[in-house]
Amino acid sequence: VGGAPEVPATWEAIHAAKTAAQELFAEGQVGDARQATSAALDAARRLLDKGANPIDGRCGDPVQGGEGSEAQGSDKQPHRPTVVEVEALIGVLHSNRSLLSMQQLQAGDTEALAFGPDAAWRLVLGDTDAALQADATNFKASFRRARALFELGDLEGALADATSVVDHYARTSATPNPEAAGLRDRILEALRKERRKWAEKGPARWNRAAAQEAPLITELAGSGGGAAAGAGG
Numbered sequence: 001v002g003g004a005p006e007v008p009a010t011w012e013a014i015h016a017a018k019t020a021a022q023e024l025f026a027e028g029q030v031g032d033a034r035q036a037t038s039a040a041l042d043a044a045r046r047l048l049d050k051g052a053n054p055i056d057g058r059c060g061d062p063v064q065g066g067e068g069s070e071a072q073g074s075d076k077q078p079h080r081p082t083v084v085e086v087e088a089l090i091g092v093l094h095s096n097r098s099l100l101s102m103q104q105l106q107a108g109d110t111e112a113l114a115f116g117p118d119a120a121w122r123l124v125l126g127d128t129d130a131a132l133q134a135d136a137t138n139f140k141a142s143f144r145r146a147r148a149l150f151e152l153g154d155l156e157g158a159l160a161d162a163t164s165v166v167d168h169y170a171r172t173s174a175t176p177n178p179e180a181a182g183l184r185d186r187i188l189e190a191l192r193k194e195r196r197k198w199a200e201k202g203p204a205r206w207n208r209a210a211a212q213e214a215p216l217i218t219e220l221a222g223s224g225g226g227a228a229a230g231a232g233g
Contacts, residue, residue, distance in 0.1 A: 004035040007043035009050070010060060011079045014043045018093065025100065031111060034100040041093045048086045059086055091134020095141045098127035102144055117151070124148040139168045143180050150187055155194065159187045 007017045017040035024033035047059050056062070058080035081089075101124045104112035112120050128145035131138050146161035162184040169177040 004032075004039035007039045009043045009046035011047070011081050011085075014040050014047065014089065017043065018089075018096070021096065021100075025103075030100055030103045030107070031109065034097060034104065037093055037097045037100060041090065041097065044086060044090045044093060047081075048083065048090065052083050053080075056080075058082055088134055091131050091138070094127040094134070095131035095138055095144075098124050098131060098141060098144045098148075101127065102147065121148045121151040125152065139165050142168075143177075143183070146180075146183055146187070150183065150190070155187055155191050159184065159191065162187055 004017075007013050017036050021033045021036035021040065024030075024036060050059055050061075052059055053062060059082070060078070060080040062080070101112060101120065105117070105120050105124070124144060125148040128141045128148060131141035132145065135141075142161045143165045146158045146165065149155075149158035149161065162180055165177060165180040166184055169175075169180065
C-alpha cells in the first residue's frame with residue numbers, strides 16, 4: 001500500500017503495523033503513518049476474508065501443534081482472533097486513518113490534496129463512516145465526520161454529528177469539548193447564512209451533499225484524537 005511494505009495477515013503483524021504507525025505519527029511523519037495504517041488495514045481485511053475456522057470460530061490458520069512443536073504450550077502462541085475482534089480492529093484502523101488524513105489536509109499536504117480537497121475530505125468521510133459502523137460510540141470519529149461533512153457542504157449531516165459530540169462531552173465531562181463546540185458554531189453560522197440567502201428564492205438548498213444523487217464516495221467501497229494512542233478511541 002503506497003510506500004509501506006505488505007503486512008502479513010496475522011493478528012500480531014497487524015498490531016505491530018498499527019504501533020509503528022502511531023510511532024511515526026508521534027514523530028511527525030504523518031504521511032508515512034497513514035501508509036502504515038493503510039497497510040495494516042489491508043492485512044486486517046485479508047485476515048477477515050479468510051473467515052472463521054468452522055472448528056473453533058477463530059480467524060487465521062490453526063497452529064499445528066504436536067510433540068516438539070515450539071508453539072505447543074508456549075506463551076508465544078499466535079493469537080487467533082474472532083471475527084468480532086477483527087471487525088473491531090478494522091474500525092479502529094479506519095478511525096486512525098481518518099485522523100491522519102485530516103492532519104494532512106489541515107497541513108496542506110500536497111500528496112493528500114493531489115486530487116483536490118473534496119476528494120480528500122471524501123476519504124476522511126469514508127473512513128469515519130467505516131469507523132462508526134464498527135463502533136457507533138466512537139465520538140472522535142463522529143467529530144471528524146462532522147468536519148468532513150461540513151467541508152463537503154452537507155451542513156445538516158455535519159450539524160447532527162457535531163451536536164452528538166457536544167452532547168456526549170456535556171454528559172460525560174465537566175469540561176466541554178471546545179473543538180466540537182467551535183465546529184458546531186461554524187456549522188450553525190453557515191446554515192444561517194444559507195437560509196438567509198435562499199429565504200426569498202424557494203426551498204432551502206444548503207445541503208449540497210444530499211442534492212448530489214451519487215454517493216459521496218465510491219473509491220472506498222471495500223476499503224477500509226490528539227495523541228496517537230488515542231486516535232482509535
